[in-house]
Amino acid sequence: xxxxxxxxxxxxxxxxxxxxxxxxxxxxxxxxxxxxxxxxxxxxxxxxxxxxxxxxxxxxxxxxxxxxxxxxxxxxxxxxxxxxxxxxxxxxxxxxxxxxxxxxxxxxxxxxxxxxxxxxxxxxxxxxxxxxxxxxxxxxxxxxxxxxxxxxxxxxxxxxxxxxxxxxxxxxxxxxxxxxxxxxxxxxxxxxxxxxxxxxxxxxxxxxxxxxxxxxxxxxxxxxxxxx
Amino acid sequence: xxxxxxxxxxxxxxxxxxxxxxxxxxxxxxxxxxxxxxxxxxxxxxxxxxxxxxxxxxxxxxxxxxxxxxxxxxxxxxxxxxxxxxxxxxxxxxxxxxxxxxxxxxxxxxxxxxxxxxxxxxxxxxxxxxxxxxxxxxxxxxxxxxxxxxxxxxxxxxxxxxxxxxxxxxxxxxxxxxxxxxxxxxxxxxxx
Numbered sequence: 001x002x003x004x005x006x007x008x009x010x011x012x013x014x015x016x017x018x019x020x021x022x023x024x025x026x027x028x029x030x031x032x033x034x035x036x037x038x039x040x041x042x043x044x045x046x047x048x049x050x051x052x053x054x055x056x057x058x059x060x061x062x063x064x065x066x067x068x069x070x071x072x073x074x075x076x077x078x079x080x081x082x083x084x085x086x087x088x089x090x091x092x093x094x095x096x097x098x099x100x101x102x103x104x105x106x107x108x109x110x111x112x113x114x115x116x117x118x119x120x121x122x123x124x125x126x127x128x129x130x131x132x133x134x135x136x137x138x139x140x141x142x143x144x145x146x147x148x149x150x151x152x153x154x155x156x157x158x159x160x161x162x163x164x165x166x167x168x169x170x171x172x173x174x175x176x177x178x179x180x181x182x183x184x185x186x187x188x189x190x191x192x193x194x195x196x197x198x199x200x201x202x203x204x205x206x207x208x209x210x211x212x213x214x215x216x217x218x219x220x221x222x223x224x225x226x227x228x
Numbered sequence: 229x230x231x232x233x234x235x236x237x238x239x240x241x242x243x244x245x246x247x248x249x250x251x252x253x254x255x256x257x258x259x260x261x262x263x264x265x266x267x268x269x270x271x272x273x274x275x276x277x278x279x280x281x282x283x284x285x286x287x288x289x290x291x292x293x294x295x296x297x298x299x300x301x302x303x304x305x306x307x308x309x310x311x312x313x314x315x316x317x318x319x320x321x322x323x324x325x326x327x328x329x330x331x332x333x334x335x336x337x338x339x340x341x342x343x344x345x346x347x348x349x350x351x352x353x354x355x356x357x358x359x360x361x362x363x364x365x366x367x368x369x370x371x372x373x374x375x376x377x378x379x380x381x382x383x384x385x386x387x388x389x390x391x392x393x394x395x396x397x398x399x400x401x402x403x404x405x406x407x408x409x410x411x412x413x414x415x416x417x418x419x420x
Binding site for chain 1: 250257301304348351398404
């Protein structure tokens with residue numbers, strides 16, 4: 001039972017508290033390059049999901065056989081194999097989106113989030129934890145991609161997943177779907193995330209203070225009662 | 229010749245690797261604190277990019293026509309080992325050069341600009357000379373973006389920036405404005 005709870009925690013932490021994009025600021029390159037529409041962002045997120053879960057599974061299954069000296073090269077080869085699988089599958093299933101994502105599908109290999117998880121987590125934990133961690137981390141990545149892609153598509157085209165939102169009176173902010181829009185949107189999202197984290201910290205401090213004051217008052221009251 | 233010039237200028241300014249394709253963002257956001265370091269990192273990256281273009285051309289012409297599905301894996305393995313090999317030879321031959329550029333080399337090999345260059349050059353079907361010019365343009369563009377960014381960041385050191393926005397968020401917004409400025413170059417080749 002206890003192990004189930006902690007495996008669940010390994011999964012949840014990637015979604016928000018240790019979110020790979022907002023907190024660890026990893027995997028920026030695909031993050032910004034393909035989020036000009038929500039559907040591209042989702043496809044890229046799912047591709048990353050498959051690669052990360054697959055390679056975490058493989059790395060943690062074979063961790064006892066991998067020699068320490070060549071581990072990084074082996075991780076990269078494992079990741080590259082999964083990326084090749086994704087590349088060819090997308091070409092077969094969704095040729096239109098594959099064409100739009102273009103060179104950025106092979107570039108999933110260079111996403112430092114994936115290699116980072118292998119080195120920091122999958123190579124040290126058993127299969128179950130490694131897969132849970134990979135699901136959480138890539139889930140967090142997918143959420144961040146979706147957030148960025150939606151904002152950019154809504155502002156830049158006035159649509160979401162290709163569905164028109166505002167009618168013909170909306171003047172699209174073309175800059176949002178161009179490269180500068182990616183930098184600006186991610187910058188502002190990070191700013192929002194910082195603000196939110198800071199507010200939460202302040203709140204927790206306040207709660208802790210209030211608790212301490214309460215505890216002190218209680219002790220005082222107890223003391224008064226005892227003396228009385 | 230016109231074609232080569234076009235490739236160089238377009239990768240340098242219009243399709244800048246960092247500001248238009250988002251390649252090589254990790255060093256762009258983390259190492260660009262000082263002007264001097266950024267410039268040297270840019271030079272080292274240009275060097276690796278040229279070697280990459282060479283490796284990609286050799287692989288594409290002699291190996292990958294027989295096994296196209298091995299493209300990604302062979303690019304990574306060959307580029308990484310070539311850079312490692314050159315790093316060792318520089319260390320042996322010229323310790324002073326190694327001191328100024330060598331420490332960046334392992335860091336650069338894992339950079340997505342390197343793999344991106346190999347894949348872009350393959351997708352566009354560049355030959356050897358075109359590939360080399362493409363690599364030079366990409367390296368010069370990367371250096372330019374790094375130096376501009378470092379210059380701006382050195383200026384902002386003395387500014388009173390709110391605590392919340394300091395760090396990556398601030399750098400990203402600067403990069404956004406820089407990227408917007410670079411979009412002005414897009415009109416340079418409107419006729420082609």
